[in-house]
Each structure stands twice: as C-alpha cells, then as structure tokens.
Amino acid sequence: MKISVNNTLIHKPQEHVIEIRRRGSKNRERPPLGIGVQFRFLLTPIVLLISLFLGIPPASSDNRTVTVGVYENAPKIFMSESGKPAGIFIDIIEHIAKSEGWHLHYVPGTWTEGLDRLAKGEIDLMPDVANTAARAEIYFFHKEPVLSSWFQVYARKGSGIRSILDLAGKRISVLDRSVQQEAFAQLAAGFGLSVTLISVPDYKNIFELVARQEADAAITNRFYGVVHAQKHGLEDTKVIFHPTLLFFAASKSTLQQLLDTIDNRLLKMKSDPESVYYASLKRWVSEEVRFKLPGWVETLSWVVGVILLMSIGGSVFLKRQVNARTRELRQINQEMEQRIVQRTAELAAAMEKAQAADRIKSAFLATMSHELRTPLNSIIGFTGIMLQGLAGPLNPEQHKQMSMVQGSARHLLALINDVLDISKIEAGQLTLSITSFELKPSIEKVAKQVLPLAEKKGLHLKVDLADDIGTATTDQRRLEQVILNLLSNAVKFTEKGRVGISCHLDNGQYCLSVSDTGIGIQPDHVQEIFQPFHQIDTGLTRKYEGTGLGLSICKKILEMMGGTVEVESRWGQGSTFTIRFPIHSGAVS
Amino acid sequence: MSDTLLIIEDNEQNYYLMNFLLEKNGFTVIGARNGRHGIQMALTHKPKAILLDIQLPEMDGYAVATELKKHHETEGIPIIAVTSYAMVGDRERILAFGATGYIEKPIDPGTFVEEIRRYF
Numbered sequence: 001m002k003i004s005v006n007n008t009l010i011h012k013p014q015e016h017v018i019e020i021r022r023r024g025s026k027n028r029e030r031p032p033l034g035i036g037v038q039f040r041f042l043l044t045p046i047v048l049l050i051s052l053f054l055g056i057p058p059a060s061s062d063n064r065t066v067t068v069g070v071y072e073n074a075p076k077i078f079m080s081e082s083g084k085p086a087g088i089f090i091d092i093i094e095h096i097a098k099s100e101g102w103h104l105h106y107v108p109g110t111w112t113e114g115l116d117r118l119a120k121g122e123i124d125l126m127p128d129v130a131n132t133a134a135r136a137e138i139y140f141f142h143k144e145p146v147l148s149s150w151f152q153v154y155a156r157k158g159s160g161i162r163s164i165l166d167l168a169g170k171r172i173s174v175l176d177r178s179v180q181q182e183a184f185a186q187l188a189a190g191f192g193l194s195v196t197l198i199s200v201p202d203y204k205n206i207f208e209l210v211a212r213q214e215a216d217a218a219i220t221n222r223f224y225g226v227v228h229a230q231k232h233g234l235e236d237t238k239v240i241f242h243p244t245l246l247f248f249a250a251s252k253s254t255l256q257q258l259l260d261t262i263d264n265r266l267l268k269m270k271s272d273p274e275s276v277y278y279a280s281l282k283r284w285v286s287e288e289v290r291f292k293l294p295g296w297v298e299t300l301s302w303v304v305g306v307i308l309l310m311s312i313g314g315s316v317f318l319k320r321q322v323n324a325r326t327r328e329l330r331q332i333n334q335e336m337e338q339r340i341v342q343r344t345a346e347l348a349a350a351m352e353k354a355q356a357a358d359r360i361k362s363a364f365l366a367t368m369s370h371e372l373r374t375p376l377n378s379i380i381g382f383t384g385i386m387l388q389g390l391a392g393p394l395n396p397e398q399h400k401q402m403s404m405v406q407g408s409a410r411h412l413l414a415l416i417n418d419v420l421d422i423s424k425i426e427a428g429q430l431t432l433s434i435t436s437f438e439l440k441p442s443i444e445k446v447a448k449q450v451l452p453l454a455e456k457k458g459l460h461l462k463v464d465l466a467d468d469i470g471t472a473t474t475d476q477r478r479l480e481q482v483i484l485n486l487l488s489n490a491v492k493f494t495e496k497g498r499v500g501i502s503c504h505l506d507n508g509q510y511c512l513s514v515s516d517t518g519i520g521i522q523p524d525h526v527q528e529i530f531q532p533f534h535q536i537d538t539g540l541t542r543k544y545e546g547t548g549l550g551l552s553i554c555k556k557i558l559e560m561m562g563g564t565v566e567v568e569s570r571w572g573q574g575s576t577f578t579i580r581f582p583i584h585s586g587a588v589s
Numbered sequence: 590m591s592d593t594l595l596i597i598e599d600n601e602q603n604y605y606l607m608n609f610l611l612e613k614n615g616f617t618v619i620g621a622r623n624g625r626h627g628i629q630m631a632l633t634h635k636p637k638a639i640l641l642d643i644q645l646p647e648m649d650g651y652a653v654a655t656e657l658k659k660h661h662e663t664e665g666i667p668i669i670a671v672t673s674y675a676m677v678g679d680r681e682r683i684l685a686f687g688a689t690g691y692i693e694k695p696i697d698p699g700t701f702v703e704e705i706r707r708y709f
Contacts, residue, residue, distance in 0.1 A: 369673075370644065370673045373673035373694050373695055374600055374603065374673050374694065375602070376694075376695045377602075377603050377606070377673065377694040377695035377696060378600075378602035378603055378605075378606050378695075379695075380695040380696075380697075380698075381603075381606040381610075381695060381696055381698050381701075382606060382698075384697065384698030384699060385606070385609060385610065385698050388698060388699065390609070390610070390613050390698075391609075409695075413695060
C-alpha cells in the first residue's frame with residue numbers, strides 16, 4: 001500500500017496504463033502508445049489462443065447476451081437522466097459488444113447489489129472493479145486494466161484538512177465493501193488514527209453527507225471526485241492514496257473467451273488514439289471538469305472589471321470635458337487674437353498720430369524759435385548799436401534805459417534758447433559736436449561772463465582751477481552752456497557772500513563744483529529741481545527769473561556726455577552743484 | 590577785389606542792422622531781398638563776401654548757395670550764412686552746401702563785424 005500526501009503521487013502507473021489527469025494540466029500528454037514489455041508477454045499467448053481457436057466460429061458471429069451491472073459511479077458508470085446507462089465503462093463495453101455482435105442487458109442497482117448479483121452469477125459483468133486477492137476468489141478478471149485510478153479525500157471548503165493526520169477524530173464516509181474502505185482502514189491504522197467510517201452503499205449520496213455535515217470528509221475515486229465534488233461545495237484535499245487498476249469483473253460462470261475478447265479489444269483501442277476508448281475518456285472526464293478558480297481571483301476579477309469600467313467611463317467623461325475645454329479655449333484664443341489684431345491696429349494708428357503730433361510740435365517749436373529770434377535780432381542789434389554810440393552819443397538816462405531794453409531782450413533770448421533746447425532734447429534731436437579743447441580757458445571765459453552781475457550784487461567770485469586740468473574732448477559749447485547755467489543760477493540765488501567755481505581731475509573724470517552762499521534748496525525739492533519747468537511749478541518765477549528748464553537741460557547734456565550732476569544744499573545756507581564728465585566724451589566729430 | 594559785401598536778406602530791419610554795422614566799419618554794402626536777385630547781384634558785382642539768410646521767399650538759402658557754386662564767377666566768393674535757424678544739423682547742412690561761415694541770429698553788434706572779417 002502506498003500513500004500519497006501533499007499532492008505527491010507515489011504510484012507510478014504501468015506504461016501502458018492510462019492515467020486520467022485534469023484537462024489543462026501541465027502533464028496533459030498522450031498516454032504512451034508504444035507496446036510495453038508486459039504487453040508483448042501478453043500478446044504471445046493471445047496470438048497462440050487465436051491460432052488455437054481458428055477452427056471455432058469468430059467472436060463477431062457470437063450472438064450471446066451479456067448482462068452488465070450498472071450503478072452510480074459517474075463518470076465511469078452511471079444511469080443517465082434519460083434512464084440509459086452511461087459512462088466510460090459503458091462506452092467501452094458497448095463498443096466491444098457492437099464489434100462482437102453481443103446483446104447487452106443492463107441491470108441497475110447499487111454497488112453492493114451489483115457485487116452480490118455477480119457473485120451469484122445473476123449478471124455476467126460488473127464494471128469498474130479493482131482486482132484484489134479476496135475478489136479474485138469470487139470473480140474472474142480480465143488482464144488488461146481499463147483504467148488506473150487512486151483514491152482521494154474530499155472535504156468541505158476551508159476544512160483545513162491537508163494531510164492524513166488532519167483526519168484524526170473525523171467522520172469519514174466511504175463506499176461500503178469497496179477497495180478504498182479496506183485500504184483506508186489499514187492506512188488509518190498504520191498512522192494510529194482514530195476515525196469514524198460511515199459506510200454508504202453507493203456514491204450517490206456520499207458527498208451529500210459531507211455537505212450536510214453528517215460527515216467531515218468523503219473518500220471516492222479521483223474520477224468521481226473530479227466530476228462531483230464541486231457540485232456539493234467540496235474541495236479535494238491533498239490526501240491521495242492507494243492507486244488501483246480497474247477492470248470488468250466477471251462471474252465465475254462466464255467463459256474465459258469473453259474475458260479474452262475484452263482484453264483483445266482493449267489492447268486494440270488503447271493503441272489507437274482515435275479509438276472509442278480515448279474519445280470516451282475525453283468525453284466523460286473533460287466534459288464535467290471545471291476549473292476551480294480561487295475565490296479571490298473571482299473577487300479580484302470583479303474589482304478589476306469595475307475599476308476598468310470606471311476608468312473607461314472616467315476617461316470618456318474626462319475626454320469630453322477636455323474637448324469642451326479645448327473648444328472653449330480655442331474660441332477664447334480666436335477672440336483674443338482678433339482683439340490683439342484690432343488693438344495693434346489701434347495702437348499703430350495712435351502711435352502714428354502721436355508721432356505726427358510730435359513732429360508737428362517739434363516743427364512748431366523750431367518755427368516759433370526762429371520767428372521770435374528774427375525780431376529779437378533787430379532789438380538786440382540796434383540797442384547794441386545805440387549803446388556803443390555808433391548811432392550818436394546817448395545821455396546817461398538814455399543809456400540806462402537802452403541798457404534795460406538790452407537786458408530784457410537778452411533774457412527773452414535766453415528763454416527762447418531754453419525752449420528750443422528742451423524741444424530738441426524731447427525730439428531726440430540734440431547731438432553733441434565733439435572737439436578737443438583746453439578746459440581751463442573755457443571755464444575762465446564762462447566765469448568772466450557772470451563776473452559783471454556778481455560784482456554788481458557785491459558777490460565775491462572765486463575761481464579755483466587745479467593745475468592738472470588739460471584738454472577735454474567733448475561738446476565745448478554745450479559744456480560751457482552747463483557751466484554758465486550753474487554759475488548764473490548761483491549768482492542769481494545769492495544775495496550776499498560768495499560764489500565759487502572749482503575744478504580738478506578725479507579718477508579719469510573732470511570734477512567741477514559751483515558753490516554759493518545763497519538761499520539753498522528745501523530738502524523736499526532737491527530731487528525735483530532737475531525736472532523740466534520746475535521753477536514754474538514752484539512759483540519762484542515771481543522773484544527769480546528763469547524758465548526752470550536750465551537744470552533739466554544741464555542734466556540731459558551731461559548724460560549725453562557720460563557725466564553726472566549732483567547737488568548738496570542747506571536751506572538758507574547755500575548750495576553746491578557738482579558735475580562730473582569724462583575727459584573724452586566720444587569720437588571727435 | 591573790392592570791399593563790397595552783398596547781403597541777401599528779406600527782413601528789412603535785419604538788413605538795415607547789418608548794413609549799418611558794416612558801413613560804419615568802412616564796407617560798401619549792396620543788397621538783395623530775394624535769392625534770384627541776389628545771384629544776379631553776385632554775378633554782376635563780384636562782391637568780397639556774401640551774407641546769406643537761409644529762410645528766404647521762393648528760393649531759399651541752400652538753393653542760392655548751390656547756384657552760386659555753379660558759376661565760376663561766384664564760386665570763389667565766401668558765403669557767410671546768417672540765420673536764426675538753430676535746429677540740429679542746420680549749421681552742418683549749410684556748410685555742406687558750400688557756405689564758408691555760419692553766424693547765428695540774433696547777432697551781437699559788438700562782435701559781428703569782427704566775425705565777418707574772419708571768413709575773408
């Protein structure tokens with residue numbers, strides 16, 4: 001007796017014996033078709049027998065009736081729902097009967113009834129019977145096994161039965177008077193297990209007992225278990241034992257010839273893959289076999305399916321939303337583009353207008369400046385002529401009054417020049433005319449221009465020029481304009497004290513300062529004085545003449561030269577304007 | 590070469606002013622009120638120098654300078670532009686048209702004649 005535990009089948013079937021496996025298993029292979037050694041030993045006497053009986057009419061002409069017991073042991077043998085016997089053994093015996101011209105008569109009953117009838121000679125054949133020593137005394141057996149099988153323990157799902165030891169103390173239903181009953185009893189005894197065996201006359205209700213919990217496990221052959229266990233909510237345990245060879249058992253009254261015929265036919269069938277034998281196996285074993293998927297696989301499938309559906313649904317939904325948004329965005333984009341085109345056109349038009357207006361403004365200022373200068377030319381010219389006495393001598397009063405005309409005319413000219421300068425700067429038309437010149441005489445010349453007014457106001461004009469002052473390369477006229485502006489302002493806004501101008505070379509730049517002891521600048525106005533029209537804004541014009549353009553022009557000119565202007569001032573104490581400009585402002589033009 | 594100076598100027602007061610100053614300093618002054626007349630005067634009298642206003646009716650100072658440079662009788666006569674044009678490039682432009690000197694209006698009666706003499 002051999003015992004298989006943990007799914008290890010110790011039994012190794014004989015080469016020519018068909019082994020039934022689950023469909024789809026890895027080992028699904030054709031049984032060996034080659035004729036084994038034993039077969040050859042069997043074949044020899046058969047051939048001899050056939051040759052001995054050559055004179056006897058062939059079996060095919062034999063019109064005998066063979067009585068066969070039928071009981072419930074699907075798929076090997078059972079009564080179908082239509083009341084006809086069916087199963088592997090039936091297919092085989094029917095095929096043999098057809099070939100041999102036998103008439104088959106079936107006698108239904110239970111397993112044990114069948115065995116009894118066979119023993120009494122009431123039937124000729126009982127299918128699916130293992131050959132044991134005890135049975136061999138009561139029945140005849142043919143030699144070529146129909147099937148090989150083994151027994152397996154089936155239990156309710158989740159029973160926890162994994163090995164034969166787990167069966168201790170359990171109630172086990174088993175087919176009465178069967179090989180498995182006997183084998184299991186011995187097996188259990190061998191392991192020292194105490195089990196309660198519940199004998200049943202038929203396989204019919206064997207699983208039902210376990211399902212109803214009247215038994216803890218059931219023992220059946222693999223054929224039956226494979227087909228029926230799942231229907232009753234049972235699963236196969238790892239407890240497998242006692243491989244058996246199965247035959248048709250015959251009553252002692254049966255002729256040996258019948259058994260030999262069965263053997264012959266079986267051999268023939270087994271050697272042909274297309275035979276009824278294999279077709280029957282395929283039909284009965286495969287048909288009912290269902291793969292049992294673990295519960296979690298099913299659950300997982302559902303979960304995955306639901307997730308998949310949701311994600312498909314979700315993606316469809318999202319895609320729709322994205323499409324809608326895309327359309328919206330495209331529309332917005334188009335609108336924006338249209339608006340941009342429109343705005344650009346509007347801006348271009350406005351820009352053109354502004355540029356035109358700018359050109360008109362510049363032209364207007366230039367024209368005005370020209371038209372104002374022409375009459376000023378004669379006013380200044382003739383007053384000059386008269387003051388020089390070229391047109392005859394003037395008395396002191398006439399001289400004084402003509403001097404006033406000359407002063408006002410010059411002031412008017414200064415205003416016109418400032419307006420012209422600022423319009424040039426704003427129109428971007430101010431350019432530098434760069435030459436190289438001696439800086440010292442240039443500064444002295446400007447100082448000389450303000451000297452008369454300074455002396456007149458009783459101010460001391462101090463000129464302090466360092467020895468390192470040499471040439472400068474910049475716009476001389478514009479530089480002198482800046483210096484004159486600063487000196488004029490200093491004299492203008494100083495009532496007493498002094499006005500000083502100093503210059504020295506500092507780090508590659510000329511540094512020129514104009515300081516005074518005048519009214520100074522209020523701290524909150526310091527930053528504004530370089531803005532155009534500042535003096536006009538602050539209402540200082542009433543006391544001090546000027547456009548308020550001078551410092552903003554100075555700043556612009558210095559910026560063009562690459563220089564800077566700064567102011568330091570104390571309200572009521574005086575101011576110091578410091579300008580810095582490079583020795584070279586650019587290429588000589 | 591005579592000491593005659595030609596003034597081409599449409600403004601009466603300005604013409605009189607320059608004329609007065611120059612005559613006081615011993616020059617003989619002839620004048621024209623427009624460009625075409627000025628060119629004829631130049632061709633006829635071949636003055637020592639020509640004082641030319643830029644803004645003139647019909648034919649402006651640039652055209653007059655161009656024309657004067659075309660005639661061999663007048664091409665060597667110094668042209669001194671006396672103008673109230675003071676925008677960028679005015680000075681450069683008239684010098685490019687063949688003027689020798691440039692005096693900005695309003696003129697300074699004290700230095701005017703001295704400046705003129707520099708260009709002879």
